Amino acid sequence: MDIRVGRNYRLGKKINSGSFGEIYHGTNVLTKGPVAVKLESRKTNFPQLVFESKVYRILKGGVGIPNVHWSGKEGDYNVMVMDLLGPSLEDLFSYCGRRFSLKTVLILADHMISRVEYMHSRNLLHRDIKPDNFVMGNSKRTHLVHIIDFGLAKKYRHHKTHKHIEYGTDRNLTGTARYASINAHAGVEQSRRDDMESLGYVFLYFLRGSLPWQGLSAKTKEDKYKLIWKKKETTTVAELCEGFPDAFAKYLTYCREMSFNQQPDYGHLKRLFRDVFFEQGFKMDFAYDWTTSQTHENKSTSTRENQAVRRRESNLKRGATIGDLTPSLQVPDRVTSKEAAVREFYSRSRKSSMRRSSSRDAPVITQRSRRSLIPPRNHSTSGSHHTQLQTNRHMQLPRRVTTALNTRASSTNPRSGQQNGRHQLQPNRSTATTKRRQNAKDSNALRPIDELKKR
Template identity: 50%
Template sequence: MLTVSCCVTNAAPEHTVSREVQSTLAADFPHMTRDTYQSIVGVHYSVGKKIGEGSFGVIFDGMNMLNHLPVAIKFEPRKTEAPQLRDEYRAYKTLRGSLGIPNVYYFGQEGLHLILVIDLLGPSLEDLFDWCGRKFSLKTTVMVAKQMLSRVQTIHERSLIYRDIKPDNFLIGRQGTATENLVYVVDFGMAKQYRDPVTMQHIPYRERKSLSGTARYMSINTHLGREQSRRDDLEALGHVFMYFLRGGLPWQGLKAQNNKQKYERIGEKKRSTRAQDLCAGFPPQFAEYMNCVRNMRFDEEPDYDYLRDLMTDALKSVDEKEDGEYDWMLLNDHKGYNSTNKKPNLHGYGHPNPPNRTHHTQRRAKPAGQPEKPKNTVPPAAPVSQQQSYQDSNHYQSVSAVQSQNARTAPKLQHPTQTLDPVPTPVEDAPHKPATDPSPEQQNREQQKAQSSARKGCFSCCA
């Protein structure tokens, strides 16, 4: 779901929506307004308020009119340049029933759009990290790390590698629900099979591969152009853990004349930073984790239990216990984060008010190579796409459910609902466009296409 991403501030940005998307949405849903939409899709899903958008996509909250449960509804034009919703559906079908994986309820065609209906979730770990002052305590980091390890293990056990580990792609449940502190993983646009699910034959080792992932967290081997496997997901997780503990990573903020040189500098800095130095000042188990995953063979099966035990031992070493109390639960005088007055943000879910405290903002990644987007001056209504903004579509914040009375009286679509045939469970490995620095002659063309390179070969830089 990702060209190379430079960074933007944490402020909720405005997104520019293509004229093509505006026209197709207007054709399908002529009665819809900018922020409030009343329609029925997928036979019995009412479409509510817009909770996020991107260059080629939009996401709404909604309700299952049969059981009145809240859902998230993603829209994607059928003729988008970089389609991803079908691949997203395939991944969810592969992983269905797994803990920490959103349920998918419907995938089908509505007029000129494909739609996907999934669980409505809460904020991302990146946002929680920001609201907590851009540092997590050791206890919160350990409890989150063990959940993240379990989610990645689940993905690996289904013969997939994730390939875009970042805090933005891990969400918690909606506030006030039984799963409000359960970590979910979303945004499977970069997922790939690393072995045949029947024969369990591992893919061969290759080099000179195009970059895929997010520069800040990706593994050293990924920077070197080596085929990714399970070890690379785990190394990227280790970088996320240290990001939480340190409040940043040594290779953030590096400068270069162009993006290609910047990515090379990030990779060089990672290679020159020893695990002991990266993890200095924290329990030695974190350095042990980093050394373990960096020394794994390409096709080696990880010992997930051992890695989780390292996290447990790290917390025991400072005489703390896993009591289920996360840092974000202590905000606002132990009331937790404030989920009122939401506003669509970079990730595509409602943005709760930040806690009652002063905190600095830090640059956040947007799809690499993408120009700064001007403030939106036209009514945005677009289906979810773009890696950063479709990760958007996978990051949801709890929003007010559509009133059942409104849902029943909402005007129906002019187009008949058409459910697509089920797609194969395995996620096929589509070729990815290399993330390279465009030549001067290609600059204008690359900028125009940057918004649509949301998934294939995408690579984000959040240095």
């Protein structure tokens, strides 16, 4: 069944679902390009998609901001069509064994601070900073971190006067409790400092593998939020950042000491992590943990396959029959559907990049090189044919060029019976003249019938 939204976007399989609605894989029927289609019931108590599409329009053009292709209403749903991106950082975190290396965290920190800085420059707060809301790019931008899900975003100052919102208390907790700031737990109106503090908790979550306030149990959500709040307040920055570079402790201390309407020094915060990056001798090659682990996995797989082939060949040499050789099955580790999707996504991206690089590296054939590829004169027709086949198979010329070369190289001199090497790149004039005369005779023969049809 062909289901379309916005007239030009066909719905595919479901990607994700939750309290916000559902996300589907889609296709632009005009460009055949992939898109993501976000659906939200219009009967929901707290609709967010219409507001979120407005936020995307405000942020349009920023680095790491997905493009919205269409938004509107279809039946009982609010719909938003946007760029189809790669896996989230939470999915990649699980894929890498629920821990990132220091190098990966430092690169991600630079990207994520820049995304939040751009949002703040457009007078907006995110208010739901978490790994699920940062995703990697698709196609040529697989190295670029994107920020998504602005359903809880809020303006913190007027876009013309830049007047900051007023300080307030007794606010409900907005966002995800695990990464929420201490002030957000206390019911204080959120500002830029709260987004930055939440980023700090995400960085430590990636480094540590978990946060001290995870796994707490309570009877109600409110009680659990209070336990998380209390654990955050009693856990010192030194305890939280123990075993890691001082930059993380300095970052978190800076964010907690900021005033309500203070503008963060984004450059200073990014320099903290960049200094550690270069002190450790890392290279900015965007070699994330999930890309390097995938490379090692491919190498180990190919090594195992080569070893299996060599074992089978050696067994055959010793006299065993093919039927006696039972290949050993490699039982893969159990992976989740998200991990399998991550594997498929990055293997597909590598294949497409390899195709692009191979097409760029294709040799350019000039007129002189074409002549050098023509086989030499040979009195034997079979030998000439063999040479042409070798040229076609190894040089892999375009089909049009190969056909022309074979035709012209195999043309023979009617007087001597040898190949005509003098005019190998010239068409056979006698053959062309004969074809023109034959076509003229055919057209003359059909002319009376055409005239009768006209009458």
